[in-house]
Amino acid sequence: MKIGGLTGGIGSGKTTVASMFNELGIPVYIADVEAKRLMVESEAIVSGVTKLFGAEAYVDGVLNRSYIASQVFDNKEKLTALNSIVHPAVHQDFKDWVTTKNAPYVLKEAAIIFENEGEKKLDFTILVTAPIETRIDRVLKRDKTDRDTILKRMNNQWSDDKKRVLATYCIENIDVADTREHVKYIHNQLIEKI
Numbered sequence: 292m293k294i295g296g297l298t299g300g301i302g303s304g305k306t307t308v309a310s311m312f313n314e315l316g317i318p319v320y321i322a323d324v325e326a327k328r329l330m331v332e333s334e335a336i337v338s339g340v341t342k343l344f345g346a347e348a349y350v351d352g353v354l355n356r357s358y359i360a361s362q363v364f365d366n367k368e369k370l371t372a373l374n375s376i377v378h379p380a381v382h383q384d385f386k387d388w389v390t391t392k393n394a395p396y397v398l399k400e401a402a403i404i405f406e407n408e409g410e411k412k413l414d415f416t417i418l419v420t421a422p423i424e425t426r427i428d429r430v431l432k433r434d435k436t437d438r439d440t441i442l443k444r445m446n447n448q449w450s451d452d453k454k455r456v457l458a459t460y461c462i463e464n465i466d467v468a469d470t471r472e473h474v475k476y477i478h479n480q481l482i483e484k485i
């Protein structure tokens with residue numbers, strides 16, 4: 292079974308594209324969601340995160356996402372420290388998840404893949420892109436947030452140009468119907484090759 296990565300910057304539409312692959316019968320591991328589960332379930336992560344951010348990192352056992360976000364997205368050292376606690380555990384959890392799947396290929400949807408050379412552990416990668424202003428508008432519509440908060444996250448992610456040269460497939464996600472067609476095309480290519 293082939294293992295692919297599905298990535299894209301904030302607001303690019305990678306979760307939207309992930310659900311299109313899922314509708315075609317492809318299992319997709321959503322790293323954002325699983326990371327947040329592990330950040331509560333894993334004692335080692337809870338202790339590492341508490342050491343790094345203090346007791347405020349959890350409120351009654353619930354991950355204090357806004358507090359942690361306020362600590363990391365304008366502090367590269369803290370973000371790197373958090374990533375180094377969370378990412379290895381997510382990678383192991385993903386490997387365990389893969390063993391339970393039976394499909395021509397599976398996908399790991401994650402915001403950060405190329406930034407930490409994750410593509411080296413994958414058979415192929417799919418990059419979802421959209422213009423920066425479109426991405427900002429989408430996130431402003433989706434979340435209770437502001438432009439500055441979004442830009443801070445973007446600043447911790449590679450540009451589309453830097454990622455594009457490393458990706459096996461690229462989907463420019465502007466029009467949903469076009470994106471769905473492109474997903475079907477890539478799916479058929481992958482099935483043919485496997």
Ligand SMILES: CC(C)(COP(=O)(O)OP(=O)(O)OC[C@H]1O[C@@H](n2cnc3c(N)ncnc32)[C@H](O)[C@@H]1O)[C@@H](O)C(=O)NCCC(=O)NCCS
Nearest residue numbers: 300301322323326356359360373377381402403444447448
């Ligand atoms: C700081 C946290 C608690 C904020 O949670 P929140 O619910 O606000 O955001 P969520 O995790 O859903 O991520 C939303 C988007 O933010 C961006 N983002 C999240 N983590 C990172 C990161 N480590 N580096 C760059 N961008 C990131 C991505 O575009 C992502 O899709 C959370 O993002 C986190 O713990 N991040 C570090 C671990 C990680 O990298 N998780 C992502 C998958 S492994």
Ligand SMILES: Nc1ncnc2c1ncn2[C@@H]1O[C@H](COP(=O)(O)OP(=O)(O)OP(=O)(O)O)[C@@H](O)[C@H]1O
Nearest residue numbers: 300301302303304305306307429433464465466467
């Ligand atoms: N082609 C599109 N046209 C219009 N809206 C879109 C399109 N693709 C996605 N969206 C919307 O934009 C928002 C961001 O999409 P999505 O959540 O899939 O992005 P993401 O890359 O997973 O974001 P994040 O990194 O913040 O988790 C969502 O509200 C989604 O419904």
